[in-house]
Amino acid sequence: MHEIIKLENVSTTYEGEKRPAIKNINLSIKKNEFVYIVGPNAAGKTTLLETINGLLTPIQGKVQVFGQDVRKDGAKIRSEIGYVPQDFMVDQNEPYTALDVVLMGMYGKIGILKRVEDKHKAKALEVMELLGIKELANRPVGKLSGGQQQKVMIARALAKEPKILLLDEPFSNLDVESKEKIPKLIYQLHEERELTTLVVTHDANQIIQNVNRIVIMNEGKIIAEKTGKKLISSLKEFWWLPHTEAVE
Ligand SMILES: Nc1ncnc2c1ncn2[C@@H]1O[C@H](COP(=O)(O)OP(=O)(O)OP(=O)(O)O)[C@@H](O)[C@H]1O
Ligand SMILES: [Mg+2]
Incomplete structure:
Protein backbone atom coordinates (compact mmCIF):
# COMPACT_ATOMS: atom_id res chain seq x y z
CA MET A 1 0.00 0.00 0.00
CA HIS A 2 1.37 3.38 -0.97
CA GLU A 3 2.11 5.76 1.87
CA ILE A 4 1.69 9.48 1.33
CA ILE A 5 3.22 10.45 4.67
CA LYS A 6 5.82 8.36 6.45
CA LEU A 7 7.76 9.19 9.60
CA GLU A 8 10.43 6.84 10.89
CA ASN A 9 11.75 7.31 14.38
CA VAL A 10 11.41 11.08 14.18
CA SER A 11 12.31 13.45 17.00
CA THR A 12 12.12 17.25 16.78
CA THR A 13 13.73 19.60 19.28
CA TYR A 14 13.20 23.37 19.21
CA GLU A 15 16.30 25.52 19.07
CA GLY A 16 17.70 26.18 22.52
CA GLU A 17 15.61 23.40 24.12
CA LYS A 18 17.04 20.26 25.65
CA ARG A 19 14.04 18.02 25.42
CA PRO A 20 12.53 17.02 22.11
CA ALA A 21 8.94 18.25 21.56
CA ILE A 22 8.17 15.03 19.69
CA LYS A 23 10.03 11.81 20.33
CA ASN A 24 10.62 8.68 18.24
CA ILE A 25 7.53 9.15 16.12
CA ASN A 26 6.59 6.40 13.69
CA LEU A 27 3.60 7.14 11.54
CA SER A 28 2.38 5.98 8.13
CA ILE A 29 -0.57 7.56 6.41
CA LYS A 30 -2.05 6.35 3.15
CA LYS A 31 -3.68 8.35 0.41
CA ASN A 32 -7.21 9.53 1.18
CA GLU A 33 -7.00 8.79 4.89
CA PHE A 34 -8.76 11.25 7.17
CA VAL A 35 -6.74 11.35 10.37
CA TYR A 36 -7.67 12.91 13.67
CA ILE A 37 -4.82 13.86 15.98
CA VAL A 38 -5.76 14.31 19.61
CA GLY A 39 -3.96 14.99 22.84
CA PRO A 40 -3.61 17.56 25.60
CA ASN A 41 -1.84 20.91 25.35
CA ALA A 42 1.90 20.54 24.73
CA ALA A 43 1.47 16.94 23.52
CA GLY A 44 3.37 17.79 20.33
CA LYS A 45 0.52 17.99 17.81
CA THR A 46 1.57 21.27 16.20
CA THR A 47 5.21 20.16 16.21
CA LEU A 48 4.19 16.96 14.43
CA LEU A 49 2.34 18.85 11.67
CA GLU A 50 5.21 21.28 11.18
CA THR A 51 7.71 18.42 11.06
CA ILE A 52 5.60 16.77 8.35
CA ASN A 53 5.52 19.86 6.16
CA GLY A 54 9.19 20.59 6.74
CA LEU A 55 8.77 23.89 8.59
CA LEU A 56 10.63 22.20 11.43
CA THR A 57 13.64 19.97 10.85
CA PRO A 58 13.90 16.86 13.00
CA ILE A 59 17.09 16.11 14.90
CA GLN A 60 16.61 12.44 14.23
CA GLY A 61 14.73 10.17 11.87
CA LYS A 62 13.28 10.43 8.41
CA VAL A 63 10.20 12.25 7.11
CA GLN A 64 8.92 11.34 3.69
CA VAL A 65 5.97 12.88 1.89
CA PHE A 66 4.94 11.51 -1.52
CA GLY A 67 8.00 9.26 -1.11
CA GLN A 68 10.31 12.30 -1.10
CA ASP A 69 12.55 13.48 1.70
CA VAL A 70 11.10 16.62 3.29
CA ARG A 71 14.58 17.85 4.14
CA LYS A 72 15.55 17.88 0.46
CA ASP A 73 12.30 18.61 -1.32
CA GLY A 74 10.50 20.69 1.30
CA ALA A 75 9.44 23.57 -0.93
CA LYS A 76 8.09 21.27 -3.62
CA ILE A 77 6.25 19.17 -1.05
CA ARG A 78 4.78 22.25 0.63
CA SER A 79 3.37 23.42 -2.71
CA GLU A 80 1.05 20.39 -2.48
CA ILE A 81 0.08 20.90 1.16
CA GLY A 82 -2.71 23.14 2.38
CA TYR A 83 -1.76 24.15 5.91
CA VAL A 84 -3.98 25.98 8.35
CA PRO A 85 -1.71 26.93 11.25
CA GLN A 86 -3.01 27.08 14.79
CA ASP A 87 -1.54 30.46 15.57
CA PRO A 162 -3.52 20.68 -2.41
CA LYS A 163 -3.09 16.93 -2.20
CA ILE A 164 -2.67 17.04 1.57
CA LEU A 165 -4.50 19.14 4.15
CA LEU A 166 -2.87 19.78 7.52
CA LEU A 167 -5.36 21.56 9.78
CA ASP A 168 -4.30 22.69 13.23
CA GLU A 169 -7.31 23.64 15.35
CA PRO A 170 -9.05 25.06 12.28
CA PHE A 171 -12.42 25.41 13.97
CA SER A 172 -11.38 26.94 17.29
CA ASN A 173 -12.76 30.44 16.59
CA LEU A 174 -15.85 29.39 14.69
CA ASP A 175 -19.40 29.89 15.90
CA VAL A 176 -21.76 26.98 16.55
CA GLU A 177 -23.26 27.01 13.06
CA SER A 178 -19.87 27.16 11.33
CA LYS A 179 -18.54 24.38 13.57
CA GLU A 180 -21.26 22.21 12.05
CA LYS A 181 -20.94 23.34 8.46
CA ILE A 182 -17.23 23.76 7.83
CA PRO A 183 -16.01 20.35 9.04
CA LYS A 184 -18.68 18.83 6.77
CA LEU A 185 -17.47 20.92 3.86
CA ILE A 186 -13.87 19.88 4.50
CA TYR A 187 -14.83 16.23 4.61
CA GLN A 188 -16.82 16.60 1.39
CA LEU A 189 -13.82 18.15 -0.38
CA HIS A 190 -11.55 15.52 1.15
CA GLU A 191 -13.68 12.83 -0.52
CA GLU A 192 -14.27 14.62 -3.83
CA ARG A 193 -10.63 15.50 -4.35
CA GLU A 194 -9.24 12.32 -2.75
CA LEU A 195 -7.20 14.34 -0.32
CA THR A 196 -5.16 13.08 2.59
CA THR A 197 -6.22 15.07 5.64
CA LEU A 198 -4.78 15.44 9.13
CA VAL A 199 -6.84 17.43 11.61
CA VAL A 200 -5.88 18.50 15.10
CA THR A 201 -9.02 19.63 16.88
CA HIS A 202 -10.67 19.62 20.23
CA ASP A 203 -14.01 20.03 18.44
CA ALA A 204 -14.09 16.35 17.72
CA ASN A 205 -17.80 15.73 17.47
CA GLN A 206 -18.12 17.28 14.06
CA ILE A 207 -15.46 15.20 12.37
CA ILE A 208 -15.25 12.05 14.41
CA GLN A 209 -17.79 10.08 12.35
CA ASN A 210 -15.66 10.48 9.24
CA VAL A 211 -12.17 9.70 10.44
CA ASN A 212 -10.26 6.58 9.37
CA ARG A 213 -7.58 6.85 11.98
CA ILE A 214 -7.07 8.46 15.35
CA VAL A 215 -3.59 9.29 16.57
CA ILE A 216 -3.42 9.95 20.28
CA MET A 217 -0.46 11.95 21.52
CA ASN A 218 0.84 12.74 24.97
CA GLU A 219 4.15 14.21 26.11
CA GLY A 220 5.66 14.20 22.64
CA LYS A 221 4.81 10.60 21.86
CA ILE A 222 2.16 8.74 19.97
CA ILE A 223 0.65 6.69 22.77
CA ALA A 224 -1.98 4.97 20.66
CA GLU A 225 -3.28 4.74 17.12
CA LYS A 226 -6.71 3.45 16.30
CA THR A 227 -8.28 2.54 13.00
CA GLY A 228 -11.46 0.77 12.05
CA LYS A 229 -14.97 0.84 13.36
CA LYS A 230 -14.45 1.19 17.06
CA LEU A 231 -12.71 4.51 16.91
CA ILE A 232 -15.10 6.41 19.12
CA SER A 233 -15.39 3.80 21.83
CA SER A 234 -11.64 3.30 21.80
CA LEU A 235 -11.10 7.00 22.29
CA LYS A 236 -13.04 6.75 25.54
CA GLU A 237 -10.17 4.71 26.99
CA PHE A 238 -8.30 8.00 26.96
CA TRP A 239 -10.81 9.91 29.05
CA TRP A 240 -7.99 10.73 31.47
CA LEU A 241 -6.29 12.86 28.85
CA PRO A 242 -7.53 16.44 28.99
CA HIS A 243 -9.44 17.51 25.88
CA THR A 244 -10.51 14.08 24.81
CA GLU A 245 -13.67 14.23 26.89
CA ALA A 246 -15.29 16.35 24.17
CA VAL A 247 -16.14 13.19 22.25
CA GLU A 248 -19.59 11.84 22.99
N1 LIG B 1 8.80 27.66 19.43
C1 LIG B 1 9.01 26.83 20.46
N2 LIG B 1 10.17 26.86 21.16
C2 LIG B 1 10.41 26.02 22.19
N3 LIG B 1 9.54 25.08 22.59
C3 LIG B 1 8.36 24.98 21.94
C4 LIG B 1 8.04 25.86 20.84
N4 LIG B 1 6.81 25.53 20.39
C5 LIG B 1 6.39 24.52 21.17
N5 LIG B 1 7.31 24.18 22.10
C6 LIG B 1 7.20 23.10 23.09
O1 LIG B 1 7.05 21.87 22.43
C7 LIG B 1 6.11 21.06 23.09
C8 LIG B 1 5.02 20.65 22.14
O2 LIG B 1 4.31 21.81 21.73
P1 LIG B 1 3.20 21.79 20.61
O3 LIG B 1 2.92 23.20 20.25
O4 LIG B 1 3.60 20.87 19.52
O5 LIG B 1 1.97 21.14 21.41
P2 LIG B 1 0.44 20.96 20.98
O6 LIG B 1 0.09 19.53 21.18
O7 LIG B 1 0.24 21.53 19.65
O8 LIG B 1 -0.31 21.83 22.09
P3 LIG B 1 -1.65 22.73 22.02
O9 LIG B 1 -2.82 21.80 22.19
O10 LIG B 1 -1.52 23.64 23.16
O11 LIG B 1 -1.65 23.43 20.72
C9 LIG B 1 5.63 21.86 24.30
O12 LIG B 1 6.31 21.42 25.43
C10 LIG B 1 5.99 23.28 23.96
O13 LIG B 1 6.30 24.01 25.11
MG1 LIG C 1 -0.80 23.11 18.93
Whole structure:
Protein backbone atom coordinates (compact mmCIF):
# COMPACT_ATOMS: atom_id res chain seq x y z
CA MET A 1 0.00 0.00 0.00
CA HIS A 2 1.37 3.38 -0.97
CA GLU A 3 2.11 5.76 1.87
CA ILE A 4 1.69 9.48 1.33
CA ILE A 5 3.22 10.45 4.67
CA LYS A 6 5.82 8.36 6.45
CA LEU A 7 7.76 9.19 9.60
CA GLU A 8 10.43 6.84 10.89
CA ASN A 9 11.75 7.31 14.38
CA VAL A 10 11.41 11.08 14.18
CA SER A 11 12.31 13.45 17.00
CA THR A 12 12.12 17.25 16.78
CA THR A 13 13.73 19.60 19.28
CA TYR A 14 13.20 23.37 19.21
CA GLU A 15 16.30 25.52 19.07
CA GLY A 16 17.70 26.18 22.52
CA GLU A 17 15.61 23.40 24.12
CA LYS A 18 17.04 20.26 25.65
CA ARG A 19 14.04 18.02 25.42
CA PRO A 20 12.53 17.02 22.11
CA ALA A 21 8.94 18.25 21.56
CA ILE A 22 8.17 15.03 19.69
CA LYS A 23 10.03 11.81 20.33
CA ASN A 24 10.62 8.68 18.24
CA ILE A 25 7.53 9.15 16.12
CA ASN A 26 6.59 6.40 13.69
CA LEU A 27 3.60 7.14 11.54
CA SER A 28 2.38 5.98 8.13
CA ILE A 29 -0.57 7.56 6.41
CA LYS A 30 -2.05 6.35 3.15
CA LYS A 31 -3.68 8.35 0.41
CA ASN A 32 -7.21 9.53 1.18
CA GLU A 33 -7.00 8.79 4.89
CA PHE A 34 -8.76 11.25 7.17
CA VAL A 35 -6.74 11.35 10.37
CA TYR A 36 -7.67 12.91 13.67
CA ILE A 37 -4.82 13.86 15.98
CA VAL A 38 -5.76 14.31 19.61
CA GLY A 39 -3.96 14.99 22.84
CA PRO A 40 -3.61 17.56 25.60
CA ASN A 41 -1.84 20.91 25.35
CA ALA A 42 1.90 20.54 24.73
CA ALA A 43 1.47 16.94 23.52
CA GLY A 44 3.37 17.79 20.33
CA LYS A 45 0.52 17.99 17.81
CA THR A 46 1.57 21.27 16.20
CA THR A 47 5.21 20.16 16.21
CA LEU A 48 4.19 16.96 14.43
CA LEU A 49 2.34 18.85 11.67
CA GLU A 50 5.21 21.28 11.18
CA THR A 51 7.71 18.42 11.06
CA ILE A 52 5.60 16.77 8.35
CA ASN A 53 5.52 19.86 6.16
CA GLY A 54 9.19 20.59 6.74
CA LEU A 55 8.77 23.89 8.59
CA LEU A 56 10.63 22.20 11.43
CA THR A 57 13.64 19.97 10.85
CA PRO A 58 13.90 16.86 13.00
CA ILE A 59 17.09 16.11 14.90
CA GLN A 60 16.61 12.44 14.23
CA GLY A 61 14.73 10.17 11.87
CA LYS A 62 13.28 10.43 8.41
CA VAL A 63 10.20 12.25 7.11
CA GLN A 64 8.92 11.34 3.69
CA VAL A 65 5.97 12.88 1.89
CA PHE A 66 4.94 11.51 -1.52
CA GLY A 67 8.00 9.26 -1.11
CA GLN A 68 10.31 12.30 -1.10
CA ASP A 69 12.55 13.48 1.70
CA VAL A 70 11.10 16.62 3.29
CA ARG A 71 14.58 17.85 4.14
CA LYS A 72 15.55 17.88 0.46
CA ASP A 73 12.30 18.61 -1.32
CA GLY A 74 10.50 20.69 1.30
CA ALA A 75 9.44 23.57 -0.93
CA LYS A 76 8.09 21.27 -3.62
CA ILE A 77 6.25 19.17 -1.05
CA ARG A 78 4.78 22.25 0.63
CA SER A 79 3.37 23.42 -2.71
CA GLU A 80 1.05 20.39 -2.48
CA ILE A 81 0.08 20.90 1.16
CA GLY A 82 -2.71 23.14 2.38
CA TYR A 83 -1.76 24.15 5.91
CA VAL A 84 -3.98 25.98 8.35
CA PRO A 85 -1.71 26.93 11.25
CA GLN A 86 -3.01 27.08 14.79
CA ASP A 87 -1.54 30.46 15.57
CA PHE A 88 -1.70 33.01 12.86
CA MET A 89 -1.21 36.59 13.84
CA VAL A 90 -2.74 39.15 11.58
CA ASP A 91 -1.63 42.73 12.07
CA GLN A 92 -4.64 45.00 12.41
CA ASN A 93 -3.07 47.29 9.83
CA GLU A 94 -2.38 44.50 7.38
CA PRO A 95 -3.08 46.05 3.97
CA TYR A 96 -3.95 42.80 2.21
CA THR A 97 -7.58 42.04 1.56
CA ALA A 98 -9.18 38.70 2.37
CA LEU A 99 -9.09 37.89 -1.35
CA ASP A 100 -5.36 38.67 -1.52
CA VAL A 101 -4.71 36.23 1.32
CA VAL A 102 -6.71 33.46 -0.37
CA LEU A 103 -4.84 34.14 -3.62
CA MET A 104 -1.53 33.80 -1.75
CA GLY A 105 -2.40 30.13 -1.27
CA MET A 106 -2.44 29.80 -5.05
CA TYR A 107 0.93 31.43 -5.77
CA GLY A 108 2.73 28.09 -5.86
CA LYS A 109 0.52 27.06 -8.75
CA ILE A 110 0.22 30.44 -10.48
CA GLY A 111 3.98 31.08 -10.23
CA ILE A 112 5.17 34.00 -8.19
CA LEU A 113 6.26 36.11 -11.16
CA LYS A 114 3.12 35.58 -13.18
CA ARG A 115 0.11 37.76 -13.03
CA VAL A 116 -2.99 36.84 -11.10
CA GLU A 117 -5.63 36.41 -13.75
CA ASP A 118 -9.40 36.68 -13.56
CA LYS A 119 -9.70 32.90 -13.56
CA HIS A 120 -7.55 32.72 -10.40
CA LYS A 121 -9.70 35.34 -8.72
CA ALA A 122 -12.83 33.49 -9.77
CA LYS A 123 -11.49 30.28 -8.20
CA ALA A 124 -10.55 32.07 -4.98
CA LEU A 125 -13.98 33.69 -4.79
CA GLU A 126 -15.65 30.35 -5.43
CA VAL A 127 -13.88 28.84 -2.40
CA MET A 128 -14.68 31.92 -0.33
CA GLU A 129 -18.33 31.51 -1.24
CA LEU A 130 -18.26 27.90 -0.05
CA LEU A 131 -17.03 29.18 3.32
CA GLY A 132 -19.57 32.00 3.39
CA ILE A 133 -16.97 34.77 3.25
CA LYS A 134 -17.28 35.96 -0.34
CA GLU A 135 -18.70 39.29 0.75
CA LEU A 136 -15.54 39.89 2.81
CA ALA A 137 -13.28 39.57 -0.26
CA ASN A 138 -12.30 43.23 -0.43
CA ARG A 139 -12.09 43.90 3.31
CA PRO A 140 -8.59 44.26 4.81
CA VAL A 141 -7.90 40.98 6.55
CA GLY A 142 -6.60 42.73 9.68
CA LYS A 143 -10.01 44.25 10.26
CA LEU A 144 -11.87 40.93 10.24
CA SER A 145 -12.99 39.04 13.33
CA GLY A 146 -11.03 36.02 14.59
CA GLY A 147 -13.57 33.58 13.16
CA GLN A 148 -13.66 35.38 9.82
CA GLN A 149 -9.86 35.31 9.67
CA GLN A 150 -9.92 31.60 10.42
CA LYS A 151 -12.30 31.05 7.50
CA VAL A 152 -9.93 33.05 5.27
CA MET A 153 -7.08 30.75 6.32
CA ILE A 154 -9.18 27.67 5.54
CA ALA A 155 -10.14 29.19 2.16
CA ARG A 156 -6.48 29.87 1.44
CA ALA A 157 -5.57 26.24 2.11
CA LEU A 158 -8.43 24.91 -0.02
CA ALA A 159 -7.94 27.33 -2.94
CA LYS A 160 -4.44 25.95 -3.28
CA GLU A 161 -6.04 22.68 -4.41
CA PRO A 162 -3.52 20.68 -2.41
CA LYS A 163 -3.09 16.93 -2.20
CA ILE A 164 -2.67 17.04 1.57
CA LEU A 165 -4.50 19.14 4.15
CA LEU A 166 -2.87 19.78 7.52
CA LEU A 167 -5.36 21.56 9.78
CA ASP A 168 -4.30 22.69 13.23
CA GLU A 169 -7.31 23.64 15.35
CA PRO A 170 -9.05 25.06 12.28
CA PHE A 171 -12.42 25.41 13.97
CA SER A 172 -11.38 26.94 17.29
CA ASN A 173 -12.76 30.44 16.59
CA LEU A 174 -15.85 29.39 14.69
CA ASP A 175 -19.40 29.89 15.90
CA VAL A 176 -21.76 26.98 16.55
CA GLU A 177 -23.26 27.01 13.06
CA SER A 178 -19.87 27.16 11.33
CA LYS A 179 -18.54 24.38 13.57
CA GLU A 180 -21.26 22.21 12.05
CA LYS A 181 -20.94 23.34 8.46
CA ILE A 182 -17.23 23.76 7.83
CA PRO A 183 -16.01 20.35 9.04
CA LYS A 184 -18.68 18.83 6.77
CA LEU A 185 -17.47 20.92 3.86
CA ILE A 186 -13.87 19.88 4.50
CA TYR A 187 -14.83 16.23 4.61
CA GLN A 188 -16.82 16.60 1.39
CA LEU A 189 -13.82 18.15 -0.38
CA HIS A 190 -11.55 15.52 1.15
CA GLU A 191 -13.68 12.83 -0.52
CA GLU A 192 -14.27 14.62 -3.83
CA ARG A 193 -10.63 15.50 -4.35
CA GLU A 194 -9.24 12.32 -2.75
CA LEU A 195 -7.20 14.34 -0.32
CA THR A 196 -5.16 13.08 2.59
CA THR A 197 -6.22 15.07 5.64
CA LEU A 198 -4.78 15.44 9.13
CA VAL A 199 -6.84 17.43 11.61
CA VAL A 200 -5.88 18.50 15.10
CA THR A 201 -9.02 19.63 16.88
CA HIS A 202 -10.67 19.62 20.23
CA ASP A 203 -14.01 20.03 18.44
CA ALA A 204 -14.09 16.35 17.72
CA ASN A 205 -17.80 15.73 17.47
CA GLN A 206 -18.12 17.28 14.06
CA ILE A 207 -15.46 15.20 12.37
CA ILE A 208 -15.25 12.05 14.41
CA GLN A 209 -17.79 10.08 12.35
CA ASN A 210 -15.66 10.48 9.24
CA VAL A 211 -12.17 9.70 10.44
CA ASN A 212 -10.26 6.58 9.37
CA ARG A 213 -7.58 6.85 11.98
CA ILE A 214 -7.07 8.46 15.35
CA VAL A 215 -3.59 9.29 16.57
CA ILE A 216 -3.42 9.95 20.28
CA MET A 217 -0.46 11.95 21.52
CA ASN A 218 0.84 12.74 24.97
CA GLU A 219 4.15 14.21 26.11
CA GLY A 220 5.66 14.20 22.64
CA LYS A 221 4.81 10.60 21.86
CA ILE A 222 2.16 8.74 19.97
CA ILE A 223 0.65 6.69 22.77
CA ALA A 224 -1.98 4.97 20.66
CA GLU A 225 -3.28 4.74 17.12
CA LYS A 226 -6.71 3.45 16.30
CA THR A 227 -8.28 2.54 13.00
CA GLY A 228 -11.46 0.77 12.05
CA LYS A 229 -14.97 0.84 13.36
CA LYS A 230 -14.45 1.19 17.06
CA LEU A 231 -12.71 4.51 16.91
CA ILE A 232 -15.10 6.41 19.12
CA SER A 233 -15.39 3.80 21.83
CA SER A 234 -11.64 3.30 21.80
CA LEU A 235 -11.10 7.00 22.29
CA LYS A 236 -13.04 6.75 25.54
CA GLU A 237 -10.17 4.71 26.99
CA PHE A 238 -8.30 8.00 26.96
CA TRP A 239 -10.81 9.91 29.05
CA TRP A 240 -7.99 10.73 31.47
CA LEU A 241 -6.29 12.86 28.85
CA PRO A 242 -7.53 16.44 28.99
CA HIS A 243 -9.44 17.51 25.88
CA THR A 244 -10.51 14.08 24.81
CA GLU A 245 -13.67 14.23 26.89
CA ALA A 246 -15.29 16.35 24.17
CA VAL A 247 -16.14 13.19 22.25
CA GLU A 248 -19.59 11.84 22.99
N1 LIG B 1 8.80 27.66 19.43
C1 LIG B 1 9.01 26.83 20.46
N2 LIG B 1 10.17 26.86 21.16
C2 LIG B 1 10.41 26.02 22.19
N3 LIG B 1 9.54 25.08 22.59
C3 LIG B 1 8.36 24.98 21.94
C4 LIG B 1 8.04 25.86 20.84
N4 LIG B 1 6.81 25.53 20.39
C5 LIG B 1 6.39 24.52 21.17
N5 LIG B 1 7.31 24.18 22.10
C6 LIG B 1 7.20 23.10 23.09
O1 LIG B 1 7.05 21.87 22.43
C7 LIG B 1 6.11 21.06 23.09
C8 LIG B 1 5.02 20.65 22.14
O2 LIG B 1 4.31 21.81 21.73
P1 LIG B 1 3.20 21.79 20.61
O3 LIG B 1 2.92 23.20 20.25
O4 LIG B 1 3.60 20.87 19.52
O5 LIG B 1 1.97 21.14 21.41
P2 LIG B 1 0.44 20.96 20.98
O6 LIG B 1 0.09 19.53 21.18
O7 LIG B 1 0.24 21.53 19.65
O8 LIG B 1 -0.31 21.83 22.09
P3 LIG B 1 -1.65 22.73 22.02
O9 LIG B 1 -2.82 21.80 22.19
O10 LIG B 1 -1.52 23.64 23.16
O11 LIG B 1 -1.65 23.43 20.72
C9 LIG B 1 5.63 21.86 24.30
O12 LIG B 1 6.31 21.42 25.43
C10 LIG B 1 5.99 23.28 23.96
O13 LIG B 1 6.30 24.01 25.11
MG1 LIG C 1 -0.80 23.11 18.93
